[in-house]
Amino acid sequence: MAYEAAFAEADPELYARSKAALAAVPGSLLTGIDGTIPVLDPATGEEIATIPNHTVETALEAVTLADAAGRAWAKTTPRKRSDVLHAVYAKLIENRDDLALIMSREMGKTITESYAEVQYAADYVRWYAEEALRAGGSYRESPQGGSTMVTTRGPVGLAVLITPWNFPMAMATRKIAPALAAGCGCVVKPATLTPLTTYLTVKLFEEAGVPAGLVQVITTNNASAFSEAVITDDRVRKVSFTGSTPVGSTLMRLAAKNIVKSSMELGGNAPLLVFDDADLDRAIEGAMLAKMRNGGQTCVSANRMFIQEGIADDFIAGFTEKMAGLVQGNPLNREVELGPVVDGRAVERLQHLVADATAKGADLRTGGTKLDRAGHFFEATVLDNVPVAADITTTEIFGPIASITRVKTQEEAIAKANDTCFGLAAFVFTENVDRAFNVAEALETGMVGINNGLLSNVAAPFGGVKQSGIGREGSSEGLEEYQEIRYFTMQRRETV
Numbered sequence: 250m251a252y253e254a255a256f257a258e259a260d261p262e263l264y265a266r267s268k269a270a271l272a273a274v275p276g277s278l279l280t281g282i283d284g285t286i287p288v289l290d291p292a293t294g295e296e297i298a299t300i301p302n303h304t305v306e307t308a309l310e311a312v313t314l315a316d317a318a319g320r321a322w323a324k325t326t327p328r329k330r331s332d333v334l335h336a337v338y339a340k341l342i343e344n345r346d347d348l349a350l351i352m353s354r355e356m357g358k359t360i361t362e363s364y365a366e367v368q369y370a371a372d373y374v375r376w377y378a379e380e381a382l383r384a385g386g387s388y389r390e391s392p393q394g395g396s397t398m399v400t401t402r403g404p405v406g407l408a409v410l411i412t413p414w415n416f417p418m419a420m421a422t423r424k425i426a427p428a429l430a431a432g433c434g435c436v437v438k439p440a441t442l443t444p445l446t447t448y449l450t451v452k453l454f455e456e457a458g459v460p461a462g463l464v465q466v467i468t469t470n471n472a473s474a475f476s477e478a479v480i481t482d483d484r485v486r487k488v489s490f491t492g493s494t495p496v497g498s499t500l501m502r503l504a505a506k507n508i509v510k511s512s513m514e515l516g517g518n519a520p521l522l523v524f525d526d527a528d529l530d531r532a533i534e535g536a537m538l539a540k541m542r543n544g545g546q547t548c549v550s551a552n553r554m555f556i557q558e559g560i561a562d563d564f565i566a567g568f569t570e571k572m573a574g575l576v577q578g579n580p581l582n583r584e585v586e587l588g589p590v591v592d593g594r595a596v597e598r599l600q601h602l603v604a605d606a607t608a609k610g611a612d613l614r615t616g617g618t619k620l621d622r623a624g625h626f627f628e629a630t631v632l633d634n635v636p637v638a639a640d641i642t643t644t645e646i647f648g649p650i651a652s653i654t655r656v657k658t659q660e661e662a663i664a665k666a667n668d669t670c671f672g673l674a675a676f677v678f679t680e681n682v683d684r685a686f687n688v689a690e691a692l693e694t695g696m697v698g699i700n701n702g703l704l705s706n707v708a709a710p711f712g713g714v715k716q717s718g719i720g721r722e723g724s725s726e727g728l729e730e731y732q733e734i735r736y737f738t739m740q741r742r743e744t745v
């Protein structure tokens with residue numbers, strides 16, 4: 250393997266650590282498989298590991314095991330669940346090097362971003378270790394008197410958790426941690442592009458004290474057969490999905506059979522608005538973060554930038570300079586700021602989006618091509634004057650392309666920003682406080698970053714409106730997704 254040899258020669262110590270980390274990824278304990286699935290390194294296209302291709306029967310066995318373990322776990326005290334999750338947090342941090350290395354190798358994000366994701370993912374575990382003690386409930390008087398009402402929040406039951414490839418650790422812990430905090434067992438199905446991080450994460454959960462069997466991992470290249478069998482199984486009471494809107498819609502139809510509680514974190518088409526009164530440096534810095542985090546492969550990535558005419562030339566010049574200056578290359582190199590995209594299909598999609606936009610009149614300011622080297626590298630790209638008719642305005646870019654449209658007025662910016670069926674995130678740059686709040690209110694999205702290109706935070710309710718989803722993850726709201734409210738009423742005769 251040419252790349253392996255070159256990597257070993259260039260940085261023998263890191264290479265040895267990366268090999269050791271890969272070797273530490275557990276095989277599944279569930280043996281019913283139909284062959285294996287290769288896991289490829291996007292920086293080279295080469296195979297780095299194989300994972301089991303579990304059969305549907307195995308997935309149902311996982312349901313049986315997690316259901317049994319979950320029933321016992323539901324009876325543990327909040328303090329016990331909290332203590333175990335605190336131990337998991339410590340274990341994840343202790344193993345941050347292995348987790349970060351594996352994540353960069355299977356997903357292609359820069360090692361700096363992988364370390365940041367390990368911390369972010371572990372933070373969800375710590376947050377829900379704390380929230381486990383605050384399960385909620387209430388005590389109320391009936392309005393007409395004569396009875397008392399008590400509400401409880403108990404575990405909803407067995408949860409099926411389906412995660413995407415772009416944040417393989419954080420999307421898993423953002424679901425597993427609240428499920429465990431609430432008292433639920435779970436079956437996790439990571440994306441086949443990036444399963445190794447999830448396997449290792451769950452192994453570390455067990456090493457830290459999570460009972461064996463409580464969190465099951467299933468990997469399969471037949472996701473539809475999996476979801477059709479598992480989500481419609483009578484024992485499953487919850488499905489939480491992060492991924493694209495069409496798949497989310499299919500899963501909601503399956504969940505409808507047994508009226509399974511559903512949380513859907515789906516696709517986005519985030520607008521980023523820069524007004525004439527914005528602070529230029531702050532807007533450029535925020536736009537870089539909103540566009541380029543994870544190489545542009547996030548659901549909240551700024552997909553459409555609407556820049557007001559008075560600031561447009563300066564903003565586009567400064568932003569383009571930053572984009573063109575990004576260091577691209579081997580994601581394991583600490584100096585590198587932009588790695589590969591996840592696979593060859595992503596490169597083809599990006600090539601199409603650039604060709605289509607320029608053919609319809611957009612101006613290419615920088616980038617626009619695939620790098621001439623092994624792996625799936627696409628340049629940081631800026632398209633200016635993008636017309637509404639371009640495919641890029643309605644497609645999730647999921648890569649390092651910025652699509653810019655110039656607008657005259659605030660009203661035009663808001664109307665264009667809202668002209669989409671998605672409603673996950675938006676970004677607004679202005680130094681006018683009134684405008685900041687008025688525009689944030691007018692934007693039809695679940696989240697708005699005001700002079701801030703980074704939305705993700707464990708304490709925030711992450712989620713979308715319109716076709717971007719249902720439910721929230723993170724914060725105290727994220728725990729409620731794994732709980733069911735019950736209410737007891739007691740008639741009360743007056744005795745005093």
Ligand code: NAD
Nearest residue numbers: 412413414439440472473476492493496514515516517548
């Ligand atoms: P995807 O929908 O193709 O796949 C997501 C997961 O669903 C994978 O594990 C995949 O194997 C699985 N899957 C696919 N078809 C399935 C089926 N029929 N039944 C069961 N599982 C099935 O999405 P992706 O390409 O992995 O991820 C990118 C998408 O995820 C983007 O649309 C992005 O916006 C979205 N996303 C949303 C959020 C959020 O919080 N809203 C976060 C990250 C990513």
